[in-house]
Amino acid sequence: MRHKGLFITGTDTGVGKTLISGAIARSLVKKGIHCGVMKPIESGCRVGKKGLIPQDGRYLQQAAHSKASMEQITPYRFQKPLAPYAAMLSGESQSISFSHILESANALLDQHDFLIVEGVGGLLAPLTQNSSVMDLIRLFNFPVLLVGRSGLGTLNHTLLSLRYGAAEGLSFAGVILNQSAAKPDLSEKTNVTILDEQTQHPIWGPFPFFKTKGGRARRIEKSAALLDEHDSLKTLIQQLL
Secondary structure (H helix, E strand, O other): OOOOEEEEEEOOOOOOHHHHHHHHHHHHHHOOOOEEEEOOEEOOOEEEOOEEEOHHHHHHHHHOOOOOOHHHHOOEEOOOOOOHHHHHHOOOOOOOOHHHHHHHHHHHHHHOOEEEEEOOOOOOOEEEOOEEHHHHHHHHOOOEEEEEEOOOOHHHHHHHHHHHHHHOOOOEEEEEEEOOOOOOOHHHHOHHHHHHHHOOOOEEEEEOOOOOOOHHHHHHHHHHHHHHHOHHHHHHHHHHO
């Protein structure tokens, strides 16, 4: 796939991929870009009356004002909060077809000017016995934005992800660090500088920690506003346009 898009992956789970993906999607929409979103595989879905509800997928759908079906946005869902292959081994009998993901992605690309795809976990999170998120990234062939925590431990996780990904032929658009705790730790004063010295890829952030009242809609608006206001993060959006 060589259409215009961005694949967002993380150095780990819970680093803020969905928050950043939603903020970028809403920022692009506000700038007049018809942006589609996709989270092909989601774990930890809530059980609803009509099946599993992909909460990240719904967040992205709302962020982009997308009218695409949830079957296209998140075709594969698992209840357990595990890597997809681990969920399968734990009894969730579902097989993942990359051709079906590609079919859904092409349908979304036909409807939109730009597509943001959010992965699950990090680069080597296993999707099946013989595939990982790395294979999913190759399927899309989009530039990759790596999201990592802004605090202690991110240097090792970020550099490992960048160097392994580069060795495997991935094209990184850059790294965005997300402040996941209300009180920044001491390492956050130097992490951006050190990563900037250790890699040729752009390092953006840290994306500031924030709390909101008003639920998902307010969180989307606030995150997009912070993205647009942050001096270093403005460059990221400009590069995507």
